[in-house]
Amino acid sequence: MATVVVPALDSSYGTRSFLTSFSALTLIALIAAGAWVIWSLFKPRPLDTIPTIGGSGPLSSYISSVLFMFRGWDMLQEGYQRHHDGGIFKIPMLDRWMVVLVGRKLSEELRAAPEDVFSLDQAMVDLLHLDFVFGKKVYLNPIQTHLMKTTMTKAIGAFTPDLYHECISAFEEHMPLTDSKEWKAVPCLVTASWLSTKINNRIVVGYPLCRDPDYVDLNINFIVEMFKCRMLFCLFPRFMEPILGHAATNVPSQIRRGMRLLKPVLEDRMRLLEAANGDWSQLPNDMLSWLMASVPKDETLDTMTRRLLGVNVAAIHTIAHTYCHGVFYLAANQELIAPVRKEAEEAIETDGWTKAAMGKMHLLDSFLKEVMRFNGAQAWSLNRIALKDWTFSDGTFIPKGTSIAACATPVHMDPEVYPEPEKFDAYRFYKMAERDGESGSHLAVKTGLDYLPFGHGAHACPGRFFAVNQMKLMIAHLLINYDIELETPGVMPERVWFEAAVRPNPTANILYRKRQT
Ligand code: HEM
The missing domain is CATH 1.10.630.10 (Cytochrome P450)
Structure with missing residues (x-):
């Protein structure tokens, strides 16, 4: 009798065991994915040291990027006033951070930086999606x-x-x-x-x-x-x-x-x-x-x-x-x-x-x-994108790929x-x-x-x-x-x-x- 019962129990146990281990695996995967999402949202980024106008958290920056559409002038003016003696702030936009320079010294450094460091052409391609709109043949030549x-x-x-x-x-x-x-x-x-x-x-x-x-x-x-x-x-x-x-x-x-x-x-x-x-x-x-x-x-x-x-x-x-x-x-x-x-x-x-x-x-x-x-x-000018890492004279580090402009x-x-x-x-x-x-x-x-x-x-x-x-x-x-x-x-x-x-x-x-x- 016992031998008849055991396989049935075994089979039922096997299924539960499989389900349990499946759930455990799923749970581990979910926890790992969640941890990765949290890490990628909150991990330290090179632009973190630059003060933000508006929110800088994962959610608050999105809210601020929407606000920026309608209160762009006020936010820029706020940044300018806060850093009046020369400085750098950043503003969240829907798809990027815009780093903004205040003061003659830093603006002049941006203007004078080599072409292979800060590019206007590439900034326009990136911001206005010119690769789709006009195509490579136009903007590369x-x-x-x-x-x-x-x-x-x-x-x-x-x-x-x-x-x-x-x-x-x-x-x-x-x-x-x-x-x-x-x-x-x-x-x-x-x-x-x-x-x-x-x-x-x-x-x-x-x-x-x-x-x-x-x-x-x-x-x-x-x-x-x-x-x-x-x-x-x-x-x-x-x-x-x-x-x-x-x-x-x-x-x-x-x-x-x-x-x-x-x-x-x-x-x-x-x-x-x-x-x-x-x-x-x-x-x-x-x-x-x-x-x-x-x-x-x-x-x-x-x-x-x-x-x-x-x-x-x-x-x-x-x-x-x-x-x-x-x-x-x-x-x-x-x-x-x-x-x-x-x-x-x-x-x-x-x-x-x-x-x-x-x-x-x-x-x-x-x-x-x-x-x-x-x-x-535009309330900002000298719109550029960094093609290489760059450090301004005040020590601010700008990583490759950053969008930047001057007030x-x-x-x-x-x-x-x-x-x-x-x-x-x-x-x-x-x-x-x-x-x-x-x-x-x-x-x-x-x-x-x-x-x-x-x-x-x-x-x-x-x-x-x-x-x-x-x-x-x-x-x-x-x-x-x-x-x-x-x-x-x-x-x-x-x-x-x-x-x-x-x-x-x-x-x-x-x-x-x-x-x-
Ligand atoms: C009131 C009228 C205009 C304003 C306010 C204006 C403003 C500007 C600004 C702010 C820039 C970027 C400069 C920089 O980042 O250093 C620019 C670039 C440019 N503008 Fe104008 N623009 C005007 C009219 C025109 C006209 C009429 C043309 C052509 C017929 C033109 C052709 C260009 C071109 C080709 C560039 C890119 C230059 C380069 O890549 O080196 N703009 N403009």
């Missing part, structure tokens, strides 16, 4: 950036009259004038984007593509797709970007749209070149022709389209935003209109609508510089740098130039550690000469032909912050009518 730095800047004088013609046409279309004294309203930021895209593209792809509504819409809205990538990709591992990008963004379809629009223009130019026996001077003098002459022989339409979208991403929104801020300031401070208008009229009377005339508009230059002191596109707008708002910084003074830089007996060092295009809207140093924005010239053209044309007013006179529309970026109020209107005096 950035011919368009080289052309913006060289040919385009040299040609500003030659193509300013063309830009002016495009300016007249774009204003006529988007702010048509009648003899009525009644005010008409247009959304200021949207209108600014149309104007800047059309005018800018006169020297990017030329007429008539620069006026094509489909092409204009594509370039204005491409940045929205880039923003989607930025927000979506930061929630997933890098290797998933191509899958997510194709499934959840319109980047691929927008590139195809660009290819469809560019193809006939490129084909026309190829025919023109052939008919001119390869004489490049017979082609329109613009970025598209310069690119055609400079890209590798096997360049595809796809890559060419991405390069041109890249030029637009750098140029049109930065100009549109600054112009729009400027229009709001002029409308809110009506007493500025007469002197700026007078200066523009005098310059144009002697030099016509030329680069030389724009160069004589010193008050307008000072005004634009003041607009950017308040509203540089910009907090410097612009520091009373020790600019007296009465909260006061918008269109004459501020004009008076500084008069005081110093020369105008050059206080111009809007002059960069420095006290003035960072265009960055500073080797990578300072190469498009700034073009941008300031174009913005002067647009504002001079506006003031010479129009009266402008705000919907609520004297009350500036509230600007909008997202993370460290500021932009003009997107829904505010500007009122306009034909100039009455």
Whole structure:
């Protein structure tokens, strides 16, 4: 009997034993996994020694990274004030820590650090996911950036009259004038984007593509797709970007749209070149022709389209935003209109609508510089990524892979740098130039550690000469032909912050009518 019972007991015991040992193994695995998660969340990290603005724990830093989206300016200002005498703090973003420098000494060290230590290109690739958006062929061989730095800047004088013609046409279309004294309203930021895209593209792809509504819409809205990538990709591992990008963004379809629009223009130019026996001077003098002459022989339409979208991403929104801020300031401070208008009229009377005339508009230059002191596109500047470990002179260790930047707008708002910084003074830089007996060092295009809207140093924005010239053209044309007013006179529309970026109020209107005096 016993022998019959024992196997049954054995079998039951065997199962329990197996289950018990399975549970024990599972339990050990779970404990190990839990310990690993806790260790990886709480283990000491090289950036731990850098003070944080916001939470620095695994959960609190995520909460702070969300807060940073909406309170970016306040958090940066808090960091600047806490480390006012020079120092370093860090801010949590959804997918990274941003290390931020305060003070001339450290900012200068960042600016002057070797290219193989801190990289702007790699910072943009990393932050804006350019490997997916523009692709390696574009960012590893950035011919368009080289052309913006060289040919385009040299040609500003030659193509300013063309830009002016495009300016007249774009204003006529988007702010048509009648003899009525009644005010008409247009959304200021949207209108600014149309104007800047059309005018800018006169020297990017030329007429008539620069006026094509489909092409204009594509370039204005491409940045929205880039923003989607930025927000979506930061929630997933890098290797998933191509899958997510194709499934959840319109980047691929927008590139195809660009290819469809560019193809006939490129084909026309190829025919023109052939008919001119390869004489490049017979082609329109613009970025598209310069690119055609400079890209590798096997360049595809796809890559060419991405390069041109890249030029637009750098140029049109930065100009549109600054112009729009400027229009709001002029409308809110009506007493500025007469002197700026007078200066523009005098310059144009002697030099016509030329680069030389724009160069004589010193008050307008000072005004634009003041607009950017308040509203540089980003409250930080000199955005870089560390390609190697680096130690700053104060002993702060920055490991390879760290994102880093220097405070910009907090410097612009520091009373020790600019007296009465909260006061918008269109004459501020004009008076500084008069005081110093020369105008050059206080111009809007002059960069420095006290003035960072265009960055500073080797990578300072190469498009700034073009941008300031174009913005002067647009504002001079506006003031010479129009009266402008705000919907609520004297009350500036509230600007909008997202993370460290500021932009003009997107829904505010500007009122306009034909100039009455
Ligand atoms: C108001 C208008 C503009 C503002 C505020 C602006 C601002 C900036 C800033 C802050 C940088 C980074 C500098 C650094 O980190 O040191 C930059 C770089 C750059 N900008 Fe602009 N920009 C403007 C207009 C333009 C225009 C019109 C173009 C082209 C036509 C352009 C092309 C570029 C390029 C190619 C770079 C990268 C330079 C490099 O890699 O060395 N920008 N810009």
